[in-house]
Ligand SMILES: Nc1ncnc2c1ncn2[C@@H]1O[C@H](COP(=O)(O)OP(=O)(O)OP(=O)(O)O)[C@@H](O)[C@H]1O
């Protein structure tokens with residue numbers, strides 16, 4: 329496993345360009361474009377499609393993979409995908425599909441690919457379904473004893489409030505409310521932090537109606553926002569493979585926003601004020617805290633069964649010695665030219681193309697190690713253990 333060393337990362341990218349076999353692979357980049365999303369009903373919130381991609385980003389992914397010597401096509405990850413892949417067989421799909429709808433929307437394209445026996449980059453069906461669901465992820469983290477804020481999942485606004493959360497409110501603490509299965513700050517606005525049960529229930533009722541999914545209520549963790557990304561894999565025995573690379577930890581710099589801006593990384597900060605965004609990378613942290621963030625990043629990746637790439641978001645609890653509290657793992661993190669993970673990679677001298685290539689190569693290496701990537705891999709049974 330490596331941590332941030334620019335010289336080491338650049339040379340490892342160059343030396344493993346085509347994944348060992350020497351031949352160029354036939355690759356399909358799979359995407360979900362905002363412009364192809366099924367039209368939302370008129371009352372849908374304006375942030376609902378924020379995770380979807382643009383053609384410019386797709387062209388970036390294609391160019392980066394082509395530069396490694398592979399032939400690349402690009403397809404929308406929709407119901408026509410099986411037909412497209414039958415007409416244009418490929419050896420490997422580079423998956424960036426966030427999915428348009430459904431409670432496991434990120435897992436849908438991988439499920440189709442599993443059915444067709446086509447290998448693909450990044451996490452597999454189960455990990456994508458679990459990690460899209462923040463409450464389910466937190467249950468997994470609990471099982472492994474990994475630190476995450478106390479929580480309750482709401483399916484109706486009048487559910488009894490969990491006694492632990494009720495006790496927090498009674499003690500003067502605040503709670504945080506967000507949709508259970510979104511990213512990019514979708515549904516996280518300045519009123520996400522609440523101090524009393526009545527306003528909490530009103531907010532839960534609004535989110536249940538607006539996003540048509542369960543709502544997550546958590547204890548509010550006061551502290552700095554940090555994120556830690558990685559590319560590469562664990563071995564089948566759970567130990568880090570030599571290609572596992574952790575990027576420097578990044579911290580949201582709130583000092584750039586006007587006084588009165590919400591002290592959390594909301595949709596407004598992520599999207600509307602994206603041009604003002606500044607991060608501190610590497611984050612100026614005591615080494616023991618940074619080491620714990622890195623350890624918990626790998627542990628979360630392991631616990632959730634992720635593959636090839638991920639980014640784990642934390643808050644450092646000021647009321648508990650900067651204990652890193654895991655908010656979520658992004659198993660299909662944004663890798664556009666301005667995504668958080670890209671900024672982390674750039675902070676140690678990588679280019680955006682190198683990041684895309686590293687994700688691709690992590691998958692190639694993993695699949696080859698497990699005997700799941702051959703030029704005729706589409707004729708093999710589904711990749712059961714890759
Ligand atoms: N329990 C909490 N306590 C304090 N702040 C929180 C809590 N949960 C979320 N936040 C704030 O909201 C931000 C976004 O939360 P989270 O990472 O869960 O949302 P997201 O929309 O899935 O993010 P991403 O863009 O990474 O997909 C966090 O970075 C943090 O600032």
Ligand SMILES: [Mg+2]
Nearest residue numbers: 512641655656
């Ligand atoms: Mg997040």
